[in-house]
Amino acid sequence: MAASNTGETVRVIVRCRPMNQRENDLQSQTIVSMDTQTNQVMLENLEQTNEPPKQFTFDAVYPENSITESIYTDSVFPLVESVLEGYNATVFAYGQTGCGKSYTMQGVNTPGSPQRGIIPRSFEHIFEASSVAAGTKYLIRASYLEIYNESIRDLLGKDIKAALDLKEHTDKGVYIQNLTWHQCTNVEDCERLMDKGNKNRATGATLMNKDSSRSHSIFTILTEMCSRSEVDGKEHIRAGKLNLVDLAGSERQSKTHAEGERLREATRINLSLSALGNVISALVDGRSKHIPYRDSKLTRLLQDSLGGNTKTLMVAAISPAHDNYEETLSTLRYANRAKNIKNKPHINEDPRDAQMRVLQEEINRLKQELLGAGNTNRGNQSSLTDGQVSLFVLL
Template sequence: MCYSLVESTIEGYNGTIFAYGQTGCGKTHTMQGDKNLSNSGIIPKCFDHIFETISMTTNVRYLALVTYMEIYNERIRDLLNKNENTSVINHSLKELPGIGVSVPTLTTQPVVNANQCYDWLHFGNKNRVTAATLMNKNSSRSHTIFTITLEQSPFFNSIGLEDAFGGIRRGKLSLVDLAGSERQRRTGAKGDRLKEASQINLSLSALGNVISSLVDGKAKHVPFRDSKLTRLLQDSLGGNTKTLMISCISPTDINYDETISTLRYASRAKNISNKPKINEDPKDATLRLYQNEILYLKRMLQESQQISYRNNDTNKIIESPLKIIQLTNMNSTKNVQIIESGQNCNASFKTNNSISTNPNFPLIQSEGEIQLQAQSRIDLIKRTLIGGERIHDFKLKKKAHGSKICSPTSLKCNS
């Protein structure tokens, strides 16, 4: 069901998968499954898909980073921070150019395989707020978003010079487990449980209002700022993301009203039109165009030389392509020099400090300290680069081919 969307993330697109429905209808089970991996949910299967695909890639290396956050009573908590006092921390949202709405202070952990992702998912779940209600003994009292970011770059040691100027791409997959909508008379919520239910319903109501505004098309204002949840999902609803919504419903007739509400919710959501695109630095794309043009003109020159040698008329044939190459080189020399001087830096994947550092970082540092930190960061990134480890694994290739055949030929992700 999620095959095409996960493949798009590996290619450099943003993707979001979220489950919606009333409390106790199986959203968390759908997303995470059981602890037994043989009955795993969507999130573990996405981990397997991502790292199996990466292990079979050629000429590309990846840096995989994960974060895990919780929205509890309109407060953002970091579920991967081992030292954080989660009762008082409330992380702030920021809208960053080229990235969108994010929480830059979250702990970001590098991962090199699916097992490490499982470990961080289980670690975060231990910190997540759950409680018993009349409808669910392990009811989620918060929304959670597990994000895996994949930054990719050409592998210079295994490719020719003509491909060494490929750009950095950055795909992001957000896996969202929403808390369920609740009715107090059904859940028997009191005290803290009632307060939590109120906040859950308010955020889900805000999400519904956003969907209605986007579908209507006439609304001048879309109320993304009404809740933290809608702010974080802003890019997933009408923005630069491929989005898949899974509606979870109860099979019992006593939940008829909630089931109808969920289906209406989904019916509105499917009419939202997103505008996904590959996330790539515009400078990288421009430089690659320059490089491709230079290579094309060089091939023209070589072909012209071969013809000219046969016709003994070299000057007339070479003059025109040579002038074009000189003109192109004049316009792009500076950019090409930048890339040539920074090829080794490309391995850092422009993570923009995405690997977590000490928040008490001093404002003034000596040159030696800066160099030491930079070298330490480079060493860390080198240890976490992945890709191509199982390129000759025939069984894995056969499995991947089977998964591709069994997947829907066209997954509608509102793209």
């Protein structure tokens, strides 16, 4: 492994969506203003007219007329570039139900649209970069899971309702047993997986959002790169991992009027988001000897992204309406704490379990078998070797 950096803080950006139909019907007033030069958010409390607006400063702010293309170019592009260098990176969206988290992460499903989401843009970025990297072999795989009512489900598995177990390994860290991984050779492969997983996600209508996500989802892309060093002539493997996290929205029962199953879902969602808040608070406190990662499945899965070996970006989504003052203030305070978390990312070189190494060893074994068999069937040797080599994505 490359030497560890001294550390870098979690980057936090804030995006404010336009008023929605519900807020317009309620004749809501705008209480959020943003200064894109100083990256400040000002939040006004209409019930306390004698106090000045609360101010928060972040790494970047995106007002109501912003486009996802700008967010990607400014804040996400550098993270994905680092994944292609062998780092781990995480982008996660946080905020109240109906504030545009899924819209920012997945966006308009039209190539070329300025509102195309972070996830499909990441697909395009990775395959475009890998297509021009001469002399480097790529293996790109993806998984898609959700955490629903504290159960982990494989959105691409044969049985999407089966609960998967979280395990911990001394080398691999926290991982999910029996989670399926799917090889991708182009953008379309990734998009098909995302579409399939989205159809399997738990969603439901609430008063705040008719298509509310009732689960946290994590789309992960593993990129393994094998290239020959000009220094020693040996092949070196680097492995980068990109986690794209769409968190379920925080919500108050008094607003959603949730009952029955919806209420149970909301309770689980709020508990896991509260656990995430506790982890963030403990990390920035400086005095906490114990970080409560084990309090929820979500915090265990994000353990490496918060205080670990990962470059992390948090996208906080907010509403501009005065009706959502308390929720917006809570989101901004949450995000303000998160920007003080320090991670220690390093390049992942020569992982012991790198899938590319396993495939390369199989190719070498088959070559030796063919050579040992003599020259009786040179045609088969050439065909089989090429067939095995095609297990790699050669770009």
